[in-house]
Amino acid sequence: MRWLKFTAAGKTSWGIIEGEHVIAVEGDPFGEWRRGTQSHALKDVKIELPLIPRTFYCVGLNYLKHLKEAADRAGTVPNVPDRPEIGYRAQNALIAHDEDVVIPASATEKIHYEGELVVVIGKKAKHLTEANAMDCVFGYTIGNDVSERTWQKADRSLWRSKNADTFKPMGPWIETSVDLERMETVIRVNGQETGRFRTNDMIFGIVPFLVELSKYFALSPGDVIWMGTDGASPDLKSGDVVEIDITGIGTLRNRFVKEEV
Amino acid sequence: MRWLKFTAAGKTSWGIIEGEHVIAVEGDPFGEWRRGTQSHALKDVKIELPLIPRTFYCVGLNYLKHLKEAADRAGTVPNVPDRPEIGYRAQNALIAHDEDVVIPASATEKIHYEGELVVVIGKKAKHLTEANAMDCVFGYTIGNDVSERTWQKADRSLWRSKNADTFKPMGPWIETSVDLERMETVIRVNGQETGRFRTNDMIFGIVPFLVELSKYFALSPGDVIWMGTDGASPDLKSGDVVEIDITGIGTLRNRFVKEEV
Structure with missing residues (x-):
């Protein structure tokens, strides 16, 4: 559905x-x-935006190629997580399918997309087990974890880099029934493919995350967990249109425009 | 009011x-x-909890003594921020005045309070100036930024350390009229004073934060900004009652209890 x-x-x-x-x-x-x-x-x-989550969870590093590319940028070696750990994004940044990502006037040219599978929680859940974890999942949508990489390096937290207004497109809708093993995430910029990966090729999958998070957090209906991305993005410029396509869900499309001052 | x-x-x-x-x-x-x-x-x-914010902003290091004590714990020198930067906390962790902070069974004994002034936003605001920043403030309440210091060191983000369920008491109410310059924050554990500081002794005050944040974020009615804390906490144990008192607002009181498994 x-x-x-x-x-x-x-x-x-x-x-x-x-x-x-x-x-x-x-x-x-x-x-x-x-x-x-x-x-x-x-x-x-x-x-419209499907929902504003009560808590907005987001996995930072959950695919090997993305991890390696992040390490290369930082001039370090990839530090592969040994357990599922979570971060957060800010509700103010959410926009719907087909709404514009507005690049702040003060941002650098290092504007990147990150195509992500989004898990939408359907019921209250704490202390989940491997056996019952998936029962709390309502469905799936698509997220673009837009990032300004210069700010990401310069700031103490990800506040501007990943949470500036319009930096979190999510949608277009929620699909309740998917086949995780057959899903592919494909990203296109202005119609040209720039990224492709198996959606479920995560270092830690949905079940381990739900089990670990729910040891500490009561998940709530409408909470979302963005599951991370693989690969790297080219630098995006004003006018670019980014499409993120995930098998069985659909396509999230947003234009990027530079803020006028 | x-x-x-x-x-x-x-x-x-x-x-x-x-x-x-x-x-x-x-x-x-x-x-x-x-x-x-x-x-x-x-x-x-x-x-009851006054509100669940749409976006839950929290200042990390905003008082000099707290910064020095954090650096001492980490064995580093204090790194005083040169500009106002923000972080986030998770809505799942919020509880009301007089509700219990439940220390997870797996937590260490390094459970600390952080008494904080909370700014409650009253209207939509972006691109605020020094002259009009305070117009978007609805009022003030009190927050306890409960932290598990072992997790804070071990984890890649503050996910468990500061966002476990019940780790964010907020209340008891919202006071719309305060005199920032005359406010003192006083913390008591089981009735004994363990901390006291001038509430407005911030490295960056409310106005610089509002101006800087609103360059990137549209603030919304009901958003909260926790302004940071000064000093350090003793290790808290099951049964302890923590009271945070801020002049002109009132007292936020919560008992700490260890999770039974």
């Missing part, structure tokens, strides 16, 4: 995508909901 | 504190509200 948050005729609601149409729903997928009677052509609606 | 989120007779709402009473309010202080007719004795209501 494919859940879309959308606006049509001035009204924002959840909906279910069926083919080229979206069927409006009353309520929301994390609580009570009822299929409505209104149907809209998907191409005619404004796609 | 003093805003309290509270529960009485099974109903949770905002209220205004007047003396020893709280007057229920319909709506919320960030939008439309109307003074109700119901009044409760403050001592009879359950004090």
Whole structure:
């Protein structure tokens, strides 16, 4: 099932995508909901951010090639994590599919994409086990963990580098049923492929993360966990359009524009 | 004005504190509200977490003594920030006044408090100036940035050390009118004073932070900025009660208990 948050005729609601149409729903997928009677052509609606998570979890280094490329940039050797550890991103930075990533006027040219699988939590969960961890997963969407690499090196935390407004596109919708082993993440800049990796080639997969996080955190409906990226991005410039495609979910597309001052 | 989120007779709402009473309010202080007719004795209501921020900002190192003590622990020299930089905390960790901080079973004995002034944002704001920065502040509350120091050293981010469930007590209420220059933060463990500092003795104050953050982030109603702490904490043990008192706001009190497994 494919859940879309959308606006049509001035009204924002959840909906279910069926083919080229979206069927409006009353309520929301994390609580009570009822299929409505209104149907809209998907191409005619404004796609909204699926949700603002209560807690916004993000895995830093979870694919080997990305780790090596990060180490090369820093002039160090790759430091492969020996256990699943998590970081955070900021809700202020979230934008929807087809909204613009605005590169701050003071940013350098080192603007990179990071295409990521996003796990959406569906229920309250603590102290999960390997056997029941996946029960708390509602579905999957796509994230672009946009990063300014000069700030990433200069700052004490990732505050500007990864959390400036518009730096966290997420969407376009939530797919509840995927086949993790068959998924590929493909990234295109202006229609040309610039990255491709097996989505599930993670150093630590979804289950180990859910088990480890839930030792310390009660996960909540609507929380998201961004699972990290592989490979590296070219430097992006104003006008570039980045598409992140994950098998079985869809395509998250955003244009990058430089802030005018 | 003093805003309290509270529960009485099974109903949770905002209220205004007047003396020893709280007057229920319909709506919320960030939008439309109307003074109700119901009044409760403050001592009879359950004090709730004032809010769950959309984005949860927290200043890491913002007082000189704390910086020096952190450097001493790490065996390094204090690295005084030369500009205001921000970090984040996780919404899952928030609890209210008088709720228990649960020390995870796997934590070490290095459990510390950090008493902090919390700035509560009242309106959308970006690109603030020194002249208008304070206009976006709704009020002030108190935070305890509970930290597990062994994890803080061992982990790549502050995920467990500062964001484990219950590690972020905040409250008891929001005071809209304070005199920053006359405020003192006093911390007591089991009634005995263990720390005291001038609340506004920050390396970078509220205005420079608001100006700098809002260059990159649109602040939103209900966002909070925890302003850092001074001094150091003794190791806390199960049963300890920590009170953080800030002049003109009130006292945030929480008991620490070890998780039973």
